[in-house]
Amino acid sequence: MKSKDTHKSIDQIAKEYNAQFLEGASVLNEIMKDFITNKLDKTRLDEVIESERKCDRIKEKYIQVLFQDKRALPFLVEDRYKIITMVDEALGKVEFIARFLKIYPFDLYDDISEDFKKLCNTCYSLIKMLIDTLELMETNFDGAYEKTIEIEKMRREARKLRYSLLETIYKKTEEPTRVLLTSKLVNNVYNVIAWIEDIADYLRGLIIKYPTR
Incomplete structure (x- = not known):
């Protein structure tokens, strides 16, 4: 009975973490839409940063329960620990975008707004x-x-979009600081996408490791 309760707690905490992560990502996606249309309210970026802080507290609870009863888990403790730390790093990359945007001093170039919006939407969808x-x-x-597999396919399309954006940005001949920071912004969004695919690859490895589930 103890193992069953522990597993239930692990599951509940994981869902709580995922919900908080999704909330922060949703807020950032809304903010990015405002940024693209030059309506950015930078104070809202604190909501994303606060979401990351809440997830850190939830992660601490998850790890505490994780090590209470190792036999209660369908995967090895190390596997679950690896998953939560990888997902937490994805959230850290999302928070980094929010912090970067707080100090980004320019409007977005008009000629990349549509493709950048697609990249941001892909990031949120992933x-x-x-x-x-x-x-x-x-x-x-x-x-x-x-x-x-779907994640892998979407990442491939996002990679094409990233290079298309960078090609346009690097052709700009004025305001080198704006060129540099805008390219970093594009790469920051893509880094979340690429890391999510890394997590998906790890999960696929677990499916091979535990084929009877």
């Missing part, structure tokens, strides 16, 4: 897809595997 995948890992390996 975060949602990652959370769906994490939940499927508990009950449905086949479904989780399909999600990891």
Whole structure:
């Protein structure tokens, strides 16, 4: 009975963490839309930073419960610890975008606004897809595997978009600081996308490691 309760606690805490992560990502996605249309309210970026802080507290609870009863878990403790730390790093990259945007002193170039919006939307979609995948890992390996393949495909498209954006930015001949910081902004968003694919690759490895689930 103890193992069952511990597993339930792990599951509940994981869902709490995922929900908070998604909330922060959703706020950032809204903020990015405002930024693209030159309506950015930088004070809202603190909501993303606060979301990351809340997730840190939830992660601490998760790790505490994780080590209370190692036999209660369908995966090894090390596997779950690796998952939560990788997801937490993804959230850290999201928070970094918020902090970077707080000090970014320019408007976005008009000629990259549409593609940058697509990149931001892809980033948010992949975060949602990652959370769906994490939940499927508990009950449905086949479904989780399909999600990891979708993530990989979306990352490929995002990579093309990234280089298209950078090509346009690097052709600018005025305001080198603006060119540099805008390219960093694009790369910061793409770094979240690339890291989510790394997490998906790790989850796919677990599906191979535990094929009977």
